[in-house]
Amino acid sequence: MISFTRAAYDEIVYQGYDGGDEEICGILAGEHGETESHVAEVYPVDNAAETPQIRYAMDPEEQLAVTEELEAAGHEVVGFYHSHPSGPTHPSETDADRATWPGYSYAICAFDGYPFLGSWRWTGDEFEGERVVVEE
Template sequence: MLTIRRDAYDEIVHHGYAGGDEEVCGVLAGEHGADASRVTDVSRVENVADAPQIRYAMDPEAQLQRIDEIESRGLDVVGFYHTHPTGPARPSAVDADRATWPGYSYVICAFDGHPYLGSWRWNGEEFEQETVAIAEE
């Protein structure tokens, strides 16, 4: 299960709208657990993919910098997020090929009609969908 604070959820949605027809991405921070995690903060990372309309690739140096910042604040990396501007609201084959953090959440916010945010944990071989709960605090 993934619990995400309302302000973190809103940040992902607003980042997605700002990206227009290109995928945006970032790192999720908070409390990481084996079965349940809580997102309290979102850190944007530039998408440097060669075709940002259909895939994402985080700038490696910026991603490492964000992870260092998160850990220096005493938080855990919970996972990562990116958008699918035209859907679907599930991981693609490319997302699975590029997943590298087993046990962590991969959030996808899709905008095909209205914003939908879903989350999947990568088990090292495939994504397993997890329940998402929005928390006010």
């Protein structure tokens, strides 16, 4: 299970809308657990992909700087997020090929009618869906 503060959940959706037809991405910050995690804040990272309409990529130096910033604020990395402006509501084959943090969450905000935010844990071999809870 992964829980989000209402503000963190909404921020991902707003960033997705603002990204238009390009994927947005960033880091989920809060408390990381083996089976349950809590997202208190989200930290956007510029999408450095050559084709941001269908891919996302975080610049490693920016990702490291943002990770240091969130840790300095007392948070842990919970995982990562990105949007699928016109894609599926689940991880793509490319998402699986590029996943590198076993045990961490990968949240995807898809825009197919209404925004949908789902989350999956990367096992090292595949994504496993996890329940998303929004704290009011």
